[in-house]
Amino acid sequence: MKYDLVIIGGGPAGLSAANAAWEDGCRSICIVERDRELGGILNQCIHNGFGLHYFKEELTGPEYAGRFIEMLRGTGVDVRLDAMVLEVTEEKQVHIVSSAGGYEVLEAGAVVLAMGCRERTRGAIAIPGTRPAGVFTAGTAQRYLNMEGYMVGKRVVILGSGDIGLIMARRMTLEGAKVLACVEVMPYSGGLTRNIVQCLNDFDIPLYLSHTITDIQGKDRVERVVVAEVGPDRRPIPGTEMTFDCDTVLLSVGLIPENELSRGAGIQMDPRTNGPVVYENMETSIPGVFACGNVLHVHDLVDFVTAESARAGKSAAAYCVGSRLPADHVLDIKNGNLVGYTVPQHIHMDAQFAAIDVFFRVRGICGESRIVVTDDTGAQIASFHRERMAPGEMENIKLPRVLLDKAQGAITVSVEEGSK
Template sequence: MKYDLVIIGGGPAGLSAAYAAWEDGCHSICIVERDRELGGILNQCIHNGFGLHYFKEELTGPEYAGRFITMLQSTGVDVRLDAMVLDISADKQVHIVSSAGGYEVLEAQAVILAMGCRERTRGAIAIPGTRPAGVFTAGTAQRYLNIEGYMVGKRVVILGSGDIGLIMARRMTLEGAKVLACVEVMPYSGGLTRNIVQCLNDFDIPLYLSHTITDIQGKDRVERVVVAQVGADRRPIPGTEMTFDCDTVLLSVGLIPENELSRGAGIEMDARTNGPKVYENMETSIPGIFACGNVLHVHDLVDFVTAEAARAGKSAAAYCRGETADGAHVLPVSNGNLVGYTVPQHIHMDADWKTVDIFFRVRGELGKSKILVRDETDTQIAAFSRERMAPGEMETITLPRVLLEQAQGAIRVCVEEEQA
């Protein structure tokens, strides 16, 4: 079957991309979603805090997804649910399988990758100890509790301070569990400040920074964990061990963009983000294949996913109309001092745009700082001030064309913290 645009993933990124593409005149669209319903991870995020930027009001995750699902119902977008994408070819043939349609090949002019991300597991971080029941990723525990209706434990220790882990600390407490501690190997939290306040501080749950779990003990079920302080090299410091009697360990130790399909298609990847390298219009290294949302880089707010996916949707619609940049003049973007990565990684200088948004994360907790944009001659072409920055909160700067046209060669984004 042929479509102008095939979107892989029906979560917040896929929904926003589809609606934006439809509004921009692309009326042959198919969303392929492996779950039985649209909405993605938002369906299990029953807490509020969504939509403050995009809808200008506070919504729960299902409410936020519901808004876009309702908007999509006013369009003619085709939706394939309970359908798994097996492969994407460089010529944009999407191979899918489902119980309803069996094996199918969808031919598209353009493809948008919106597969989201997955959680790191215990195996990925190699925690020592036995292998009892009671060890869950935070997202798995969230699904069990909020969708399936199962209480996963009564005495809980959380490893990692990512946003899902922080939110689950509050959720488990509200359901009657005792959350004994949240343990973070880094000297700073990986989550939003508001979640540290609302999910830990408000419930008197201790956060142990520069600590990690060094042993999980138990035969059939988790019985206790050993936590130790770590040094600057992140190795446990002998003599600092604490033992917590618990029956559950939740892991909130990072998210990984879901990019097996991207790699299989031969898309150029970025080792810093674990996602595809993209241009300012969200196009990957393969013309006509775009990427957005957590498959590109892990976001902290769904509102930012929505805006980024809308850009991808409009760009894909323009590609289907034959509106493409010739690629003669491309400006590379890289990260400098204290910056972990930048998205996009390239900018088409011969495309029709007025400003470009650059997203990045810093490598540590910073006070009053300057964000500096320099070119290959080390000439400063832009500067921005921030009162504070943290790795758990994504930063964005907007660069106008007039400044980028002055750049000599590639540009890099760096940060300098002001001395107190």
């Protein structure tokens, strides 16, 4: 079967891309989603705080997804649910399998990758100890509790301070569990400041920074964990051990973009983000294949996913009607001091745009600072003041066309601490 546009993933990124492409005139669109319903991770995020930027009101995750699903109902977008994508080829052939259609190959004029991300597991971080029941990733526990109706434990220790772990600390407490501690190996939290305040401080849940779990003990079920302070090398410091009697461990130790399909297609990947390298229009190294949302880089706000994915959908729609951007005048974006990565990594300078949004995360807690953009000659082309920045909160800057036109060679985004 042939489509102008095939979107892989029916979560917030895929829904936004589909709606944007339809609004721009693309009338042959298919969303392929492996779950039984659209909405992705939002379906299990029953807490509020979504939509403040995009809808200018506070919504729960299902409400936010529902808004886009309702928009989709007014279109002719084809939706394949309970369908797994097995392969995406460089020729934009999408191999899928489902109980309804069996094995199919969808021919696409353009493809949007919106597969989201997955959680790191205990095996990925190699926590010592026995292997009892009661060890969950925070997202798995969230799904069990919010969608399946299962209480995963009564006495809980959370390893990692990512946003899902922080939110689950509050959620477990509200369901009657005792959250004994949130333990973070880094000297700063990996989550949003508002989640630290609302999910830990408001419920008197202690946060142990520069600590980690060094042992999980228990035969059939988790019985206790040993927590120790770590030094600058992140190795446990002998003599600092604390023991917590608990029956459950939740892991919130990072998210990994789901890019097996991207790598299989031969798309150029960025080792800093674990996502594809993209241009300002969200196009990857394969013309006509676009990426957006958490498959590209891990976001902290779904509103940013929506805006980014709309850009990918509009770009894919333009590609389907023959719009091509030449690659002979490309401006590269590099990361400098204290900046972990940048998205996008390249800008088509032959494209029509007034300004480019550049997203990045810092490598550590920064107080009053300047974000400085320089070119290859060392000339400063832009500067932005920030009172505070943290790795758990994604930053973005807007670079006007008139400034980018002045750049000689590539541009570098850096942070200078202690300056206005």
